[in-house]
Amino acid sequence: MKPVASCRLVLATAIACLLSTAGQAQAKVIAYSSLQIINFTVVSGAKVLDLSSLNGVNITAGNVSLRGTSASDAFPMNDGDSDVPLVCIGDCAGIAQNDFSSVAMANPGWDFARADASLSGSIVRPLGFDNRTVAEAQLLTAGTASAEGVGQSILNMTTIDFTSGQSGELALTFEALGELSVHSDEGAGAAMADFDLDIQVFDLTNGELLSFSVTSLNGRTSLEDLSASISALGAEQFDFLVNDTFSLTLAGLLPENDYRLLIFQDASISASSAQAPPPVPEPFTVSLLGAGVAGLAAYRRKRLR
Secondary structure, eight states: OHHHHHHHHHHHHHHHHHHHTTTSOOOOOOEEEEEEEEEEEEESSSSEEGGGGGGEEEEEEEEEEEEEEEEEEEEEEEEEEEEEEEEEEEETOOOOOTSOOOOOTTTTTOOOEEEEEEEOOOSSHHHOEEEEEEEEESSSSEEEEEEEEEEEEEEOOOOEEOOOOOOOOEEEEEEEEEEEEEEOOTTTTTEEEEEEEEEEEEEEETTTOOOOOEEEEESSGGGGGGEEEEEESSSSEEEEEEEEEEEEOOOOTTTSSEEEEEEEEEEEEEEEEEEOOOOOHHHHHHHHHHHHHHHHHHHHHHHHH
């Protein structure tokens, strides 16, 4: 083989080796869930006569796991605001407390799992009741992750006064923003995102669970849409969004009875990646490229003499 051909072969081999390494896509699996219930208030019907007779418990919690490392926290409050600290493992320094938006898509180089929740107010207070939850993970290397943000309010109303002609009806309203997103760049990746909202009203005096009617502002969304799940298996991406205002009507309430309102919501995700990150070029590969370039330079000098 002629010297120039030999040098060109060495150079071509080195470049091909580097390009094949650099061209490998980094593994990325993302799962994101966020459910925000805001301005949950009484709009007509009953009201609590005596706020001193009102008692309840607000609880927020976060649970995360990333490649076998786990963390959790909970923050219960008796009739007060509950805001659990951000629970996060991995690249968490750039993630703010109570950031309920998707972090992963804007930061493709972060590897993390996080959960957060914030709960404030009461339906019988002027500013209403807000409950926000989020769970998210982004995997850049092989492993598994899971996360769950939880918010729960238990409100006991010991005396009810009906202000709408003693009709025995209670009308409530709230705004809901729910987002689910799953994304996998690899054939062996898997991602699941889920959120759930459960609203229950108990007649404590008679030991009964009460039913209620629900309508939405745009007429196309149902309360069941606030309990949803999506998943991606392999190289897939799916999204789900709910953005609506809901009205609830409770009928048949009695002034002398005691009632309990339970609102539970959570956002949860899981993700797994089986693909390792692309390898860093070996010193031998770099030396091979250098040898090819040096060989061509030497051949050019020889011809110019």
